[in-house]
Amino acid sequence: MHGWKHLVTAVAFGLSSLAFAAESAAPVDVNTASAEALAEAIHGVGLKRAQAIVQYREQHGAFATVDQLAQVRGISANTVERNRDRLTAGTAE
Secondary structure, eight states, X not given: OXXXXXXXXXXXXXXXXXXXXXXXXXXXXXXXXXXXXXXXXSTTOOHXXXXXXXXXXXXXXXXXSGGGGGGSTTOOHHHHHHHGGXXXXXXXX
């Protein structure tokens, strides 16, 4: 029984380390990332909405700031704010 306690502790520590590594990953550039990469990086945005970001970028040009993502239909200012640390707009920010 004592061995299980160590195993559970080790698994919990491993999972928390993975979560920390994911949170501290380099920001994703909204001007160059694929829809798949955007969907993975932006919490609350699925593939369909990420494809809308790419389409908007192709039609209107590069985003000058991450805040401009809120101009994409279906992307709220709250979504941008929650994901700000995960995103960059190239060298503009």
